[in-house]
Amino acid sequence: MNKNLQKLFKIAQKPERLAIGLMSGTSLDGLDIALCSFSGNGMKTAFKLLNFVTMPYEESFKDEVKEVFAKKDSVSLEKVCLLNAFIGSFHAELILEALKNWGVTPSDVDLIASHGQTIYHAPQHQHKKSAYGNATLQIGDGDHIAIKTGIITISDFRQKHIAAGGEGAPLALYGDVVLGSKAGENRILLNIGGIANLTYLPRDGDLTKVMCTDIGPGNTLIDAACREYFNKPFDEDATIAYSGEVNEVLLEALLHHPFFNETLPKTTGPELFNLAYVADAQQATRTLNIQKADLVATLSAFTGRSIAGFIRQHFDNNQLHIYASGGGARSPFIINYLKKALPGTFISNSDVLGINADAKEAILFALLGNEAVCGEPLHIGNNPAVLMGKFSFPN
Numbered sequence: 001m002n003k004n005l006q007k008l009f010k011i012a013q014k015p016e017r018l019a020i021g022l023m024s025g026t027s028l029d030g031l032d033i034a035l036c037s038f039s040g041n042g043m044k045t046a047f048k049l050l051n052f053v054t055m056p057y058e059e060s061f062k063d064e065v066k067e068v069f070a071k072k073d074s075v076s077l078e079k080v081c082l083l084n085a086f087i088g089s090f091h092a093e094l095i096l097e098a099l100k101n102w103g104v105t106p107s108d109v110d111l112i113a114s115h116g117q118t119i120y121h122a123p124q125h126q127h128k129k130s131a132y133g134n135a136t137l138q139i140g141d142g143d144h145i146a147i148k149t150g151i152i153t154i155s156d157f158r159q160k161h162i163a164a165g166g167e168g169a170p171l172a173l174y175g176d177v178v179l180g181s182k183a184g185e186n187r188i189l190l191n192i193g194g195i196a197n198l199t200y201l202p203r204d205g206d207l208t209k210v211m212c213t214d215i216g217p218g219n220t221l222i223d224a225a226c227r228e229y230f231n232k233p234f235d236e237d238a239t240i241a242y243s244g245e246v247n248e249v250l251l252e253a254l255l256h257h258p259f260f261n262e263t264l265p266k267t268t269g270p271e272l273f274n275l276a277y278v279a280d281a282q283q284a285t286r287t288l289n290i291q292k293a294d295l296v297a298t299l300s301a302f303t304g305r306s307i308a309g310f311i312r313q314h315f316d317n318n319q320l321h322i323y324a325s326g327g328g329a330r331s332p333f334i335i336n337y338l339k340k341a342l343p344g345t346f347i348s349n350s351d352v353l354g355i356n357a358d359a360k361e362a363i364l365f366a367l368l369g370n371e372a373v374c375g376e377p378l379h380i381g382n383n384p385a386v387l388m389g390k391f392s393f394p395n
C-alpha cells in the first residue's frame, strides 16, 4: 500500500488534527496562514486557532501576479505556467518561515489546506458563452507545497464545487454553517475582503434556509483607487474616504451593474468590478473630474450601500445579528455606513464568536481540509454536497 495513504488513514482517525489553512485573496495583500487544531467533523467539529499570521507580499511579487490577475485578454501563458509552480513553492517557504517563528515542527502538522491564488473567476453569468459553464482558476500548485514542507497538502478546492454544479464560490458556506450556526439567533456572517460575501444562518437551524453568496465589491475598488491616485495599497482606517464627499450621482450609476440583479447565489470578482468599470460610470455621469478623495469616499459608500441594500432586500433586519470579518471590517467608514443604513440589526466583529476576523477565510480552508480528510458531504439547501480538494503527497 502507498505509505502516504496509510498515513492519511491514520490522520483521519486521530482524535485531534493539526491543520494549516492558507488564503491568498483578491486583495493580494499577503498570504494568510492559520494553524488550527480540529477534532470531529461536520456539525460536530471543534476547532481552535493556535496561530495566525499574514505574511505580506513584496510589491515585486504583487506586480508579477498582477500581470496575469483578472485579465480577460492578453496574458502570457508562459507567465501563468511559471507562476503556478513559483507560487506553490513560495507559499511553502512562507509556511516554513511561519512554523519556525511559532516554534512548530513541520512533521507535527497533519495537513495543509491551500486555496492558491485566484487569477481568473468566470461564472457563466459573467462570461455568457453558452458553450461553456462556470469556471475559475487558482494557481500555486499543491505538489510544490507538499514536497517543500513534507506535509500532506490539499488544494484546488473550487473545481469540485463547479463540477458538482456550483460557481466554485463562496466556499465559506460550509465552514460558516459548521462554525457559525446558533439556535435562537438569525445571523449573517459578512466577509468584506476584496469582494464582499455573506452567509445567512437562520435561528431555527433549518439548512434549507441558509444562504451564501457574493454581494459585490468589498475593498477591491477602494484599494485600486488608492493605488492609482494615492500611491497607497489601501485606505487605512478610511482616512481618505473621510476626507472626501460621496458623489451621489456617481454612486447611483455604480449601483446599476447587472450583477446586482443576477439570481442567487452568485459570485464575482475584479474581472467585473475594476477601475475600468468605475471610469465608464464616471464618463456616463460626467464625474471624471471629481476630487480623488471624493472618488474613494464614493467607492467606499458603494461597498456600504450595496451590502446594506442586499441585506435589507433579502432579510428581516429586526433582531438580525451581523458578524463582520475580512480586512473591510477594519474600515470605520464601511462599518459605520452599515450601522446607519441597517437600524434594528446588531453589527459586531466575528471575533466575538471566537472566529478571528482576519483569519476567518484561512480557518475556513483549514476546516475544508479537515472535512476532506474525515468528513462527509454536507447537505445545505441546493448547494453542492461534496468534499472538496485534491491531495498532494510529500513523496
Ligand SMILES: Nc1ncnc2c1ncn2[C@@H]1O[C@H](COP(=O)(O)OP(=O)(O)OP(=O)(O)O)[C@@H](O)[C@H]1O
Binding pocket: 023, 024, 025, 026, 027, 028, 029, 191, 192, 193, 194, 195, 196, 218, 219, 222, 223, 233, 234, 235, 236, 237, 238, 325, 326, 327, 328, 330, 331, 332, 361
Ligand atoms: N485598517 C484598515 N482600514 C481600512 N481597510 C483595511 C484596513 N486593514 C485592511 N483593510 C482592507 O482589507 C483588505 C484586505 O482584506 P482581506 O485580506 O480580507 O482580503 P482578501 O482575503 O484578499 O479578499 P477576498 O476575501 O475577496 O479574497 C485590504 O486590501 C484593505 O482594503
Ligand SMILES: CC(=O)N[C@H]1[C@@H]2OC[C@@H](O2)[C@@H](O)[C@@H]1O[C@H](C)C(=O)O
Binding pocket: 025, 026, 118, 121, 136, 168, 169, 170, 171, 172, 173, 193, 194, 195, 196, 197, 214, 267, 268, 269, 361
Ligand atoms: C473565486 C474566488 O477566489 N472567490 C473569492 C473572492 O473573495 C471573496 C469572494 O470572492 C468569495 O467568493 C471567494 O472567497 C471566499 C473565501 C469563499 O469562497 O468563500
